[in-house]
Amino acid sequence: MPQAITPESPFCTITQLVREHARERPDEPAMCDEQQALSWQALDRLMDRVAAALQRDGLHPGDAIAICAQNSVRYAALYLGALRAGVVVAPMAPSVTAESLAQMVHDAQAQRMFADTRTRELLPPGVTVVWLDAAADPGSEAGPAFDDWLAPAGVAPQAVDVPAEATFNIIYSSGTTGTPKGIVQSHGMRWQHVCRGARYGYSTQTRTLLSTPLYSNTTLVVFFPTLAFGGCVHLMSKFDAHRYLETAAAKRITHTMLVPVQYQRIMALPEFERYDLSAFHMKFCTSAPFQATIKADVLARWPGGLVEFYGMTEGGGTCILNAHEHPNKLHTVGQPAPGHDIRLIDEEGHELPAGAMGEVVGRSGAMMAGYHRQPAKTREVEWFDAAGQRFIRTGDVGRFDEDGFLVLMDRRKDMVISGGFNIYPSDLEALLRQHPAVDDVAVVGVPSVQWGETPVAFVVRRAGHATEEVQLMAWHNAQSGKTQRLAAVQFIDELPRSAIGKVLKRELRERLQTPVP
Incomplete structure (x- = not known):
C-alpha cells in the first residue's frame, strides 16, 4: 500500500x-x-x-x-x-x-x-x-x-x-x-x-x-x-443542480467542491430534502464570496463538514474556515492555514498593525513561480517584507477580528471612491439581499459627474415580486448613510458570471459608460 x-x-x-x-x-x-x-x-x-x-x-x-x-x-x-x-x-x-x-x-x-x-x-x-x-x-x-x-x-x-x-x-x-x-x-x-x-x-x-x-x-x-x-x-x-443531487445520492458521494452560486442553486431546490446525502464527509467551497446565510443553510441541512478556502490560483497565503467547527464565524473566511503567513498592507505597501484594515498579502510553500512570460505583471503582485520575504498580493481588502479570523471587505479594484469616501460594494449588496424582492445582486462603481464615482446596483428580481427599481433604490437609500446611497438600480435577468461563479463586474460597468449625475 x-x-x-x-x-x-x-x-x-x-x-x-x-x-x-x-x-x-x-x-x-x-x-x-x-x-x-x-x-x-x-x-x-x-x-x-x-x-x-x-x-x-x-x-x-x-x-x-x-x-x-x-x-x-x-x-x-x-x-x-x-x-x-x-x-x-x-x-x-x-x-x-x-x-x-x-x-x-x-x-x-x-x-x-x-x-x-x-x-x-x-x-x-x-x-x-x-x-x-x-x-x-x-x-x-x-x-x-x-x-x-x-x-x-x-x-x-x-x-x-x-x-x-x-x-x-x-x-x-x-x-x-x-x-x-x-x-x-x-x-x-x-x-x-x-x-x-x-x-x-x-x-x-x-x-x-x-x-x-x-x-x-x-x-x-x-x-x-x-x-x-x-x-x-x-x-x-x-453542472445541473438536480442531476448533481441525483448523482451524489446514487454514488454515495463523500467529498465535493462547489462554488457559492452552485450551493445557492442546490439549497433553493424545493425537493432538496428528498435526497439521501448522508454519506458526505466534507464539502468545500472557494472562488467567490460565500454568503453567511447560505453557509448556515448548508450546515443546517446538508450532512458532513463544510470548509471554505480563501486564496488565489497564484498561491501565497490561504485562509481556511472550518464552518462546522466555527458556526459563529460564518461572516469570515477563516484563519491562516498552518504554515501560511497572512498580513495586511496599506496603499503605500507599508505593513499594518493588528486591527487595521488593508490589502491582504500572503506567503506559503504554495506560491506560483510567476505569470508566464510576463515578468512585469509578476512584479505587480509581489510584495516583500522587511526581511526580504516574498508575498503575493491578493487585491482584496480585509481585517482580522479579535480571534484572528479574516473578514473580507471587498476587492480593492471594486471599491468605489465617491466624493473622497471609500464605499465597499459588499456592504451595499448585503443590505439589498435583505429585501424580499432581491434574488441576486452586484454593486459596481460607475463614473459620476458630481462625485467622480457612484454606486449602481444590478439586481436579479425574485420571481413573484413586483417591486420597481425606484422603490428598491428608495428602500436601500432610506437605510444607508449619505455616502452609501445608490445612484441607480437596474433589474437584470441574470448576473454575468465566469464558469466558476465569479460575477464579471467589468461587464456590468461596461453597460453604464455614460456618467451619471
Missing part, C-alpha cells in the same frame, strides 16, 4: 502515486464520467499511452500542451499522462473568445492542441488538433481522434525525473479583470495541496463529485488530492 500522506510528507509526484494505486488495487475504480469509467490499472495504462505518444511526437519535459474541452475521463487521463512525461499542461476555458484562446495557446507555447468538437469554432485556424470526444472524425484533416493518436497498448514511455520545482501546469486567470494571465504552478505547489488533504478525510474510500471545470484551480485542488489518496473521482461535464 502507498505510504500514508501527511502534511509533512516529502515530495512525490502524483503520477507515481497513481502507479502505486494501480499496483495495489488494479480493479478498483479511479474515475468516471457520464459515459466511461476507469479502474486504477486502466487509468495507469492509459496515462502510459499518453506519455509515450507525446514523447513519440517529440515533446520533452518542460514543453507544453493546451487542452480546451469539457470535463471527461479522457481529459483527466490526458492531463495525468502529460505530467508523467514531464510535459506542462495548459488547460483552457471553452467559454473564452476565439481571440483569447489564440492568445493563450501562443502564450503557453503549446506544442500540441487537444479539444473536443464542441469547441471547434473557437480553435485557431490551421492548428492541428487531437479530438478528445468519440464523435470526432478519425479521418478529419484537422487532426486525429484521441484513440487513434494514442501510442499502442503496452508501450511504455521513457522514464522522466520530475523535480518539485518543475512546472506542473499553466492556469489562465478567469479573465474577470481583462486579458487572462498564465499562472505557473510547480509540482511542489501541487504537492502542498495534496498534503493539505490529509486533514480532510481523503482515503481509498473517498468518492468525490466534481462539476466545476478541469481548467480551473478550484476543481484541481480537490481532484488531485482525491487521486493521490486513492479515492474515486466522478466528473460531471456540466
Whole structure:
C-alpha cells in the first residue's frame, strides 16, 4: 500500500502515486464520467499511452500542451499522462473568445492542441488538433481522434525525473479583470495541496463529485488530492443542480467542491430534502464570496463538514474556515492555514498593525513561480517584507477580528471612491439581499459627474415580486448613510458570471459608460 500522506510528507509526484494505486488495487475504480469509467490499472495504462505518444511526437519535459474541452475521463487521463512525461499542461476555458484562446495557446507555447468538437469554432485556424470526444472524425484533416493518436497498448514511455520545482501546469486567470494571465504552478505547489488533504478525510474510500471545470484551480485542488489518496473521482461535464443531487445520492458521494452560486442553486431546490446525502464527509467551497446565510443553510441541512478556502490560483497565503467547527464565524473566511503567513498592507505597501484594515498579502510553500512570460505583471503582485520575504498580493481588502479570523471587505479594484469616501460594494449588496424582492445582486462603481464615482446596483428580481427599481433604490437609500446611497438600480435577468461563479463586474460597468449625475 502507498505510504500514508501527511502534511509533512516529502515530495512525490502524483503520477507515481497513481502507479502505486494501480499496483495495489488494479480493479478498483479511479474515475468516471457520464459515459466511461476507469479502474486504477486502466487509468495507469492509459496515462502510459499518453506519455509515450507525446514523447513519440517529440515533446520533452518542460514543453507544453493546451487542452480546451469539457470535463471527461479522457481529459483527466490526458492531463495525468502529460505530467508523467514531464510535459506542462495548459488547460483552457471553452467559454473564452476565439481571440483569447489564440492568445493563450501562443502564450503557453503549446506544442500540441487537444479539444473536443464542441469547441471547434473557437480553435485557431490551421492548428492541428487531437479530438478528445468519440464523435470526432478519425479521418478529419484537422487532426486525429484521441484513440487513434494514442501510442499502442503496452508501450511504455521513457522514464522522466520530475523535480518539485518543475512546472506542473499553466492556469489562465478567469479573465474577470481583462486579458487572462498564465499562472505557473510547480509540482511542489501541487504537492502542498495534496498534503493539505490529509486533514480532510481523503482515503481509498473517498468518492468525490466534481462539476466545476478541469481548467480551473478550484476543481484541481480537490481532484488531485482525491487521486493521490486513492479515492474515486466522478466528473460531471456540466453542472445541473438536480442531476448533481441525483448523482451524489446514487454514488454515495463523500467529498465535493462547489462554488457559492452552485450551493445557492442546490439549497433553493424545493425537493432538496428528498435526497439521501448522508454519506458526505466534507464539502468545500472557494472562488467567490460565500454568503453567511447560505453557509448556515448548508450546515443546517446538508450532512458532513463544510470548509471554505480563501486564496488565489497564484498561491501565497490561504485562509481556511472550518464552518462546522466555527458556526459563529460564518461572516469570515477563516484563519491562516498552518504554515501560511497572512498580513495586511496599506496603499503605500507599508505593513499594518493588528486591527487595521488593508490589502491582504500572503506567503506559503504554495506560491506560483510567476505569470508566464510576463515578468512585469509578476512584479505587480509581489510584495516583500522587511526581511526580504516574498508575498503575493491578493487585491482584496480585509481585517482580522479579535480571534484572528479574516473578514473580507471587498476587492480593492471594486471599491468605489465617491466624493473622497471609500464605499465597499459588499456592504451595499448585503443590505439589498435583505429585501424580499432581491434574488441576486452586484454593486459596481460607475463614473459620476458630481462625485467622480457612484454606486449602481444590478439586481436579479425574485420571481413573484413586483417591486420597481425606484422603490428598491428608495428602500436601500432610506437605510444607508449619505455616502452609501445608490445612484441607480437596474433589474437584470441574470448576473454575468465566469464558469466558476465569479460575477464579471467589468461587464456590468461596461453597460453604464455614460456618467451619471
